[in-house]
Amino acid sequence: MRTSGRPCDPVRSLFEPESVAVVGATEDPEKPGYLLLRNLIDLGYRGKIYPVNRSRETVLGLKCYHRVSEIPGEVETAIIIVPAREVPKTMEDCGEKKVRSVIICSSGFGEAGREGAKLEREIIEIASRDGVRIVGPNTTGILNTYNGFTSSFVKLSKPTRGPVSIIAQTGMFASAMLEHILTTQPYGLSKVAGLGNKVDVDDSDILEYFEGDPETRVVAIYAEGIRDGRRFIGVSRRVSSKKPIIILKAARTRSGGKAAETHTGSIMVRDEVFDAACKAAGLIRAGDIEELLDYTKVFAMSPPPRGDRVGVIAYTGAGCVMSADAIEDYGLRLAELSEETMETLRMYTPPFGVLSNPLDAELLRMKVGDAEESMRLSLEAFMRDPNVDMVSLVMVGLRRDSRIWKVDLRRVFSKIGMDHLEKPLVATIMASREVTEDFDEEMGRLGVPTYPSLRRNIRALSALARYYLKYGASTYPSNLNWHTRRP
Amino acid sequence: MRTSGRPCDPVRSLFEPESVAVVGATEDPEKPGYLLLRNLIDLGYRGKIYPVNRSRETVLGLKCYHRVSEIPGEVETAIIIVPAREVPKTMEDCGEKKVRSVIICSSGFGEAGREGAKLEREIIEIASRDGVRIVGPNTTGILNTYNGFTSSFVKLSKPTRGPVSIIAQTGMFASAMLEHILTTQPYGLSKVAGLGNKVDVDDSDILEYFEGDPETRVVAIYAEGIRDGRRFIGVSRRVSSKKPIIILKAARTRSGGKAAETHTGSIMVRDEVFDAACKAAGLIRAGDIEELLDYTKVFAMSPPPRGDRVGVIAYTGAGCVMSADAIEDYGLRLAELSEETMETLRMYTPPFGVLSNPLDAELLRMKVGDAEESMRLSLEAFMRDPNVDMVSLVMVGLRRDSRIWKVDLRRVFSKIGMDHLEKPLVATIMASREVTEDFDEEMGRLGVPTYPSLRRNIRALSALARYYLKYGASTYPSNLNWHTRRP
Numbered sequence: 001m002r003t004s005g006r007p008c009d010p011v012r013s014l015f016e017p018e019s020v021a022v023v024g025a026t027e028d029p030e031k032p033g034y035l036l037l038r039n040l041i042d043l044g045y046r047g048k049i050y051p052v053n054r055s056r057e058t059v060l061g062l063k064c065y066h067r068v069s070e071i072p073g074e075v076e077t078a079i080i081i082v083p084a085r086e087v088p089k090t091m092e093d094c095g096e097k098k099v100r101s102v103i104i105c106s107s108g109f110g111e112a113g114r115e116g117a118k119l120e121r122e123i124i125e126i127a128s129r130d131g132v133r134i135v136g137p138n139t140t141g142i143l144n145t146y147n148g149f150t151s152s153f154v155k156l157s158k159p160t161r162g163p164v165s166i167i168a169q170t171g172m173f174a175s176a177m178l179e180h181i182l183t184t185q186p187y188g189l190s191k192v193a194g195l196g197n198k199v200d201v202d203d204s205d206i207l208e209y210f211e212g213d214p215e216t217r218v219v220a221i222y223a224e225g226i227r228d229g230r231r232f233i234g235v236s237r238r239v240s241s242k243k244p245i246i247i248l249k250a251a252r253t254r255s256g257g258k259a260a261e262t263h264t265g266s267i268m269v270r271d272e273v274f275d276a277a278c279k280a281a282g283l284i285r286a287g288d289i290e291e292l293l294d295y296t297k298v299f300a301m302s303p304p305p306r307g308d309r310v311g312v313i314a315y316t317g318a319g320c321v322m323s324a325d326a327i328e329d330y331g332l333r334l335a336e337l338s339e340e341t342m343e344t345l346r347m348y349t350p351p352f353g354v355l356s357n358p359l360d361a362e363l364l365r366m367k368v369g370d371a372e373e374s375m376r377l378s379l380e381a382f383m384r385d386p387n388v389d390m391v392s393l394v395m396v397g398l399r400r401d402s403r404i405w406k407v408d409l410r411r412v413f414s415k416i417g418m419d420h421l422e423k424p425l426v427a428t429i430m431a432s433r434e435v436t437e438d439f440d441e442e443m444g445r446l447g448v449p450t451y452p453s454l455r456r457n458i459r460a461l462s463a464l465a466r467y468y469l470k471y472g473a474s475t476y477p478s479n480l481n482w483h484t485r486r487p
Numbered sequence: 488m489r490t491s492g493r494p495c496d497p498v499r500s501l502f503e504p505e506s507v508a509v510v511g512a513t514e515d516p517e518k519p520g521y522l523l524l525r526n527l528i529d530l531g532y533r534g535k536i537y538p539v540n541r542s543r544e545t546v547l548g549l550k551c552y553h554r555v556s557e558i559p560g561e562v563e564t565a566i567i568i569v570p571a572r573e574v575p576k577t578m579e580d581c582g583e584k585k586v587r588s589v590i591i592c593s594s595g596f597g598e599a600g601r602e603g604a605k606l607e608r609e610i611i612e613i614a615s616r617d618g619v620r621i622v623g624p625n626t627t628g629i630l631n632t633y634n635g636f637t638s639s640f641v642k643l644s645k646p647t648r649g650p651v652s653i654i655a656q657t658g659m660f661a662s663a664m665l666e667h668i669l670t671t672q673p674y675g676l677s678k679v680a681g682l683g684n685k686v687d688v689d690d691s692d693i694l695e696y697f698e699g700d701p702e703t704r705v706v707a708i709y710a711e712g713i714r715d716g717r718r719f720i721g722v723s724r725r726v727s728s729k730k731p732i733i734i735l736k737a738a739r740t741r742s743g744g745k746a747a748e749t750h751t752g753s754i755m756v757r758d759e760v761f762d763a764a765c766k767a768a769g770l771i772r773a774g775d776i777e778e779l780l781d782y783t784k785v786f787a788m789s790p791p792p793r794g795d796r797v798g799v800i801a802y803t804g805a806g807c808v809m810s811a812d813a814i815e816d817y818g819l820r821l822a823e824l825s826e827e828t829m830e831t832l833r834m835y836t837p838p839f840g841v842l843s844n845p846l847d848a849e850l851l852r853m854k855v856g857d858a859e860e861s862m863r864l865s866l867e868a869f870m871r872d873p874n875v876d877m878v879s880l881v882m883v884g885l886r887r888d889s890r891i892w893k894v895d896l897r898r899v900f901s902k903i904g905m906d907h908l909e910k911p912l913v914a915t916i917m918a919s920r921e922v923t924e925d926f927d928e929e930m931g932r933l934g935v936p937t938y939p940s941l942r943r944n945i946r947a948l949s950a951l952a953r954y955y956l957k958y959g960a961s962t963y964p965s966n967l968n969w970h971t972r973r974p
Contacts, residue, residue, distance in 0.1 A: 259811040316660040430776070
């Protein structure tokens with residue numbers, strides 16, 4: 001967190017305020033105004049917190065003010081969570097106090113009929129008059145895991161810090177997706193912006209802030225409409241060359257566009273136009289949430305590949321065949337293994353075994369007699385092979401109590417000394433639910449992204465290669481630890 | 488199980504033998520010959536089991552024979568799990584005993600170099616001379632959940648009986664996929680055939696048996712090569728008109744084809760040719776394992792739709808927008824809600840709410856004040872609406888301890904009387920891991936297929952609609968209970 005002075009950038013004040021007023025703070029544990037303050041305290045936000053509530057003197061042990069303008073010190077940002085009809089008055093108050101920016105969590109605006117639209121116009125007017133920037137309304141707003149600042153009023157799982165920042169358009173969806181990410185994805189988060197009705201601060205504003213944010217290395221966006229498309233593409237083009245941006249733009253079709261009009265009032269852009277602009281700007285486009293999260297994971301956890309040549313280690317012939325199909329489908333190349341790799345593998349393969357890439361690692365297992373050692377041998381050979389730019393590992397397993405294929409992944413990695421091998425590795429397993437869960441968790445801890453299918457392994461590598469072959473690896477921080485992907 | 492006489496069909500004897508010899512049975516718990524016998528006993532196979540082992544008098548309490556030909560009674564089928572070099576002699580012995588069919592689990596044949604290939608030719612010769620059919624070699628072979636017959640030598644989770652039968656080419660992959668299905672999929676299985684090296688019995692033989700098998704209602708196939716393509720397409724065309732067949736045919740690309748040659752010696756067919764043949768034959772083609780299992784699930788659990796008009800109930804605007812996109816992408820239509828549905832919904836929607844399909848069910852929740860009741864109202868209206876052929880439900884959730892969106896699905900279903908509503912319903916939730924697991928499990932118990940994304944909801948419905956619009960619903964058993972999808 002900054003330690004000095006007032007920020008010049010009001011968007012930065014949304015993520016890194018030194019002081020915040022919570023208008024609508026309360027001690028009723030059922031109410032958003034309580035949950036929000038609770039989150040701020042529980043996440044360890046160290047800035048000044050000023051609860052504002054007309055009918056209280058303290059809230060959760062903090063001195064409470066009746067109006068924002070009564071607060072003695074400086075107030076950088078205000079979170080507003082009072083009924084919609086009270087928001088304009090609160091905004092006037094914030095303007096008087098020279099608050100930099102407000103996060104309006106309250107709903108009942110543009111999304112709630114004519115009355116709401118009128119209120120929305122009112123607050124926009126006040127804000128632009130007083131030079132206050134708005135996030136929202138109708139959103140859970142902001143989360144910054146690095147300083148514990150948040151405007152979220154839903155009970156959150158404890159976020160892990162990491163390189164990924166997220167921009168999402170809609171409140172409820174953003175919260176649910178956030179919970180999903182926090183409880184299923186092995187990478188950590190940096191910042192989250194739920195933009196709600198987007199009456200002021202939009203994707204481009206946030207992107208520009210992320211551009212300069214050293215704690216953001218990968219950006220994921222869910223958007224239905226982009227208001228100022230030209231600006232967005234311009235900003236994206238600039239930011240893309242420094243940090244990968246993955247975008248799920250919904251409302252692509254005529255029907256989707258119609259649905260979005262009612263939902264967020266977004267006006268549809270012809271999808272071919274938007275798609276071409278994305279490509280030109282270097283944006284990585286995802287077709288659905290799974291793809292968005294698949295790409296986010298591989299970018300968050302992988303070092304840059306030097307090329308597009310994939311090595312596949314598969315513990316079943318079917319895995320070899322399907323991987324080869326996927327590599328061709330996704331425009332990557334099968335690596336030609338180096339003579340050194342071939343020699344190493346040959347030593348541990350029965351005479352009848354046909355060695356090639358994809359490698360049927362079952363051949364090694366037959367000769368070596370042990371799944372773990374065969375995995376170490378093949379993985380080490382592939383990770384060291386200069387002809388292999390990226391590796392996809394395809395395992396099979398049965399039940400937790402089955403001795404076949406029992407592999408101590410941590411031991412394998414430590415024997416290889418994986419932290420010195422700077423090459424993307426993705427993995428998948430076909431097995432019982434419990435074995436799959438064990439595998440995914442352990443691989444996650446080892447810093448390796450896993451996917452539910454070998455095809456999604458390859459799709460992720462393909463996005464990774466396309467991006468880094470375009471922009472080079474120069475912007476990737478060289479001091480990242482291979483396992484944690486953190487400096 | 489049949490109670491009379493000897494079957495005319497040797498393929499049937501592979502699934503429904505009244506007697507089986509297990510050649511290579513042993514009491515060493517590390518050995519496949521033990522695990523296999525253990526599985527047969529544990530799954531409750533009621534036919535006669537004859538262990539065969541030259542050096543034992545009993546195995547697991549059963550009288551043991553030194554040779555198949557020494558067994559006094561009739562032996563319909565033999566499972567062979569001795570070292571490859573001993574298999575020809577065993578086959579001679581089986582021929583002498585007039586065994587109908589053998590399942591050769593042993594590996595070390597065509598997949599294991601020149602020596603193996605020679606052995607493979609030998610056993611084919613013996614079998615064709617004696618009129619014995621072979622499954623395998625190099626496979627885990629057969630599983631029939633209805634009579635407990637199996638040749639699998641991997642420790643299996645207890646299979647649930649159900650409508651789905653599976654044909655897979657490769658042993659290890661088939662076993663891993665089977666474990667995956669048993670522990671993650673809510674439907675039950677009927678028969679599994681792992682065909683291994685496919686030296687004799689192939690996909691077409693098994694399909695013909697499934698055609699007449701009353702316990703098989705849906706067929707899923709993983710294949711790399713189809714030896715007799717003409718016959719396969721002919722048989723598929725006939726069976727497809729009675730039962731949906733979903734096929735994942737790998738080795739589609741040049742690279743995949745090359746990998747398959749080493750793996751199963753399959754010769755590649757030009758994929759456009761195969762694809763056209765599939766379409767003509769009514770086969771439902773899947774591009775990867777996830778798609779194969781997604782389609783299998785929807786066919787196993789859903790009644791036939793009467794048309795292609797989809798109704799979407801989504802608890803977030805983003806769900807509406809993305810669902811509409813997906814429906815257009817997958818060639819389905821958004822249902823136009825009936826006047827009756829619109830009237831019902833209008834009663835429970837705030838005046839500013841725009842009612843349409845996809846329905847933003849959050850509107851109802853705002854007025855009704857309760858997620859569960861709003862879900863009942865919208866689901867009941869959609870399930871009864873004659874203009875809606877299929878329903879996709881898109882939920883959001885947070886943590887297990889979050890009160891928002893807490894819905895007792897069983898109570899909702901029982902209030903609606905869902906067992907009378909014969910219409911496909913699929914569901915998805917975006918939430919924390921634990922809430923997602925709860926949702927999937929409860930929905931599975933209620934007979935509703937769930938998917939990890941709304942896009943996969945729609946993709947599954949699209950496959951369902953295409954199939955039933957082509958073949959009609961006449962073959963779908965009318966006495967299935969909506970919840971269990973079982974008579």
